[in-house]
Amino acid sequence: MxxxxxxxxxxxxxxxxxxxxxxxxxxxxxxxxxxxxxxxTLQLSLFRNVDNAQVFAGFDNFRTLFGDPRWSDSFWNALGNNTWFFIIHMLVQNPIGILLAALLSSPKLRFSAFYRTAIFIPTILSFVIVGFAWKLILSPLWGVAPNLLDLVGLKSLFVPWLGKEEYALTALSLISVWQFVGIPMMLIYAAMLSIPDEVIEAAECDGVTGFSQFWKIKLPLILPAIGIISILTFVGNFNAFDLIYSAQGALAGPNYATDILGTFLYRTFFGFQLQIGDPNMGATIASMMFFIILAGVCLYLFLIQRRLRRYQF
Amino acid sequence: MSKAATSLPRTIGAHAVLLTYTLIALFPVVVIVVNSFKSRNAIFRSPLSLPTAETFDLIGYKTVMAQGDFIQYFQNSLTVTVASLFFVLLFGAMAAFALSEYRFKGNTMMGLYLALGIMIPIRLGTVAILQLMVASGLVNTLTALVLVYTAQGLPLAVFILSEFMKQVSDDLKNAGRIDGLSEYRIFFRLVLPLVRPAMATVAVFTMIPIWNDLWFPLILAPSEATKTVTLGAQVFIGQFVTNWNAVLAALSLAILPVLILYFFFSRQLIRGITSGAVK
Structure with a gap:
């Protein structure tokens, strides 16, 4: 080129x-x-292994993935779980990140460097550490979580969250939120620091302070940063694997309740227990992930980013 | 600034929220590290208390040191991270310089092509990457990991560095040209030293995901000789699930180097993020 x-x-x-x-x-x-x-990988998804030779199969693999109930059930389950994983991040991680950034960016706050450094620590840890640490803490064997709940008199609320089908995915999503909240916090914090003092001062002269100042002045100005965070969260979530793998293993238990596209791809590609690995079907799933991520990125670039108004100071 | 913005109740409220969240962020890490220094009984009887003279025990660390080959894993991680970082920074800076300094046909297209990798994760190409590595005999070598991580880190590095290189003064470079410096010398002698802060930012951003990655070591280099710390800890903990001392000690050993590095580089990292490196 x-x-x-x-x-x-x-x-x-x-x-x-x-x-x-x-x-x-x-x-x-x-x-x-x-x-x-x-x-x-996209190309491999169009081929099939017959007698140790790659044979062009057209869209047969995709037909299997969507048509064969054994495959399609797993796929839709993984996609549904992945969507819930993403929704929890959008609803919990990003609002908390914005709140923390808004508090941190107030100019006279003391110890703000300490808070920033401390809150960012989970983000630098590896998924393996995070997954196992929370697995131990939430374990009914070890009693850290029940003990803590006991302190506030809520011991009866304790459930082995990671072991129950109905809670495991939400619990893992919240663990992932705990780990990554530092990223939206930092990016929003940077966006807020770049708002000129004159704008804030003008607002204060007009009597717009506190919450209404955040809502009416700062929030519209940081919308582009929120857009970037949303797309980063989207790409990160639909490509996630490590946390589920370290906390729940490749089978994404209990009973596939925490299976997301990444773990589904891994199992299909490498095989597990009695099923042997299938690179072509693996490539097919990877291609689907590619199209999902591409669709999300295009949606963001062509629909959302263009409508966000940017202010030049 | 008006007084309303810093009224006492509001300040207290802000500190209360931030302090609460700081506790949530640090609590799991502290629990793990503290309990790793306790005897098995104490871990279960009083998980939330600090180790005392009676309950202090290093048995977990002894098990880890005796069983796992963590020194080797650590060296592997270090080799892979440092080598990838070197190539990302060198190749990334060179490409960023070409894109920001020269006007040539296809410049914009090349920039977009390289930026594609920021949004599309390299993991999706895993199936074909493994085939490529098998074909070239690089499976279970650290070279495979270095190649993959270099490719993974380049897009963001080029993107950030070319933003910074655009700010380097043209007069300086032209002065160099008049003095007869070659383009290579201008790059290595004039431009690189000036963008050193941006290079540090890119380095931190590139380093963390490489050090923490589990996917590619698991797929491309799972052999005993090439395991990275992250994979090694994962496998080790999987085998020692019921030995809580060993698991807690392994987790603490995996946390500590990252934490130490973080305390050295956190200022650089936070400054990098907040200086608009990621816009």
Whole structure:
């Protein structure tokens, strides 16, 4: 690609080889390890393994995925769980992030650096640590959670959340929220810091303070940042795997109640227990994830981002 | 500033909310680390108390040190992270320089092409990546991981660094050109030192997901010799589920290096985020 562009610019200046040299390494690694495999995966989803040879199968794999009840039940279950996972993030993680950022950004708050640093700590920990730590804490064997509930007199409310089909997914979503709340907090905090003082002062001269100031002045100004956070959350959630895998294993128990697209892809691709792995079906699921994420990103870029009004100061 | 904005009840309210959330954020980490220093009985009898002289016990750490090959895992993680970081920063900065400095046909397209990877996660190509690594004999090598993480980190690095490189003064570069510096020298001698703060930001952003990744080590390099700390801890804990001392000690050992690094780099990281590196 860079070669071509060089040839076009040749008409007046001598060939500028250095541009190609600067671009080549990044372009090479990125294309070979990321873009080509992405398309390779899309392509694999159109093939099927017959007698150790790849045979073109058209959309048969997709037909199996949606038509065969054994596959489609798992797929819709995973997609539904994934959607709930995303909804919880949008409803819990982002509002908490905005609230914390709004509090942190008030100019005379003391210890704000301490709060920022401390609240961001879970975000830097690996999923393995987070998954196991919460698994231990919520475990009925260890009693940290029941003991804590006992302190406020609510011990009767304790349920082994991760082991119950009806609560496990919500519990895991909230654990993931706990881990990642630092990201919306930081991005909104940055957006709020970039609001000029004059705007806030003008609002205060007009008597707009406190909550109404946040609602009427600051919130409209940080909407673009909220849009970016929403799309980051979307991509992150529909690509999630690690937390569920470390807390519940590849089977995403109990009874697939916490199965999301990432774990479904992993099981299909690598196999589990008696089922052997199937790269072609794995590629088919990965392609579906690709289309879902692509649809979300396009929706954001073409519908939402254009309507967000940006203010230039 | 008006006094209304800093009235006492409001300040107290703000601190109460922030302090509560800080406790929620830190509590699990503290519980794990504190209990890892206690004897098995004390872990279960009083999980919320600090270790005393009687209950203090390092048996968990001894088990971890005796059983798991954590030093090796740690070296693997370090090798992979440092090597990937080096390539992401070098290649990313070079590409960012080409995109921000020169006007050539296809410049915008190239920028968009490289930015694609910010939104589409590399994980979706796993099936074909594994085939590629099998075909090139790189399965169960750290090279495979370095390649994947370099590709994963490049898009964001190019994006952030080219924003910063646009701000480097043209006069400076042109002065260099008049003095007869080659384009390579201009890049390495003039531009790179000037964008060092941005490089540090990119480094932190790139490092955390690489260090913490479980997916690619699990798929591309699960052998004993190439396990990373994250995968090693995952496997180890899976095997020692009932040995609570060992599990808590392994978790603490996995938390501590990251925490120490974080305290060194947190200022850089937070400044990076808030200086509009991610707009």
């Amino acid at each position: 860079s070669q071509q562009s060089l040839e076009h610019s040749q008409d007046r200046r001598p060939t500028r080889w250095h541009i190609a040299v600067f671009l080549a390494p990044a372009l090479l690694v990125y294309t070979a390890v990321m873009i080509l495999p992405l398309f390779g």
